Amino acid sequence: MQAEDLLKLVRTPMPFGRYQGRLIADLPGPYLAWFAREGFPPGALGELLALMHEIDHNGLHDLLTPLRS
Known part of the structure; x- marks a missing residue:
């Protein structure tokens, strides 16, 4: 893991599926x-x-x- 990876979590949206468009950092635990x-x-x-x-x-x-x- 790099420090940049943590930034990507709060900046990258999920590109597909039920939670498409939601930031990866905001995806629910069960998902x-x-x-x-x-x-x-x-x-x-x-x-x-x-x-x-x-x-x-x-x-x-x-x-x-x-x-x-």
């Missing part, structure tokens, strides 16, 4: 857990979703608060 069970998409998007799942699972949402400006 992230579904990806964790079924498999994250390949590439950069999958890496961001996996990172967000770890943040959500460990209750670390406060890490992203200062980046939301």
Whole structure:
């Protein structure tokens, strides 16, 4: 993980699916857990979703608060 990845979480919208257009940082935990069970998409998007799942699972949402400006 790079520091830039945290910025991407609060700036990158989900490109498809039920939550299309919602920032990755704002995706609900059960949706992230579904990806964790079924498999994250390949590439950069999958890496961001996996990172967000770890943040959500460990209750670390406060890490992203200062980046939301």
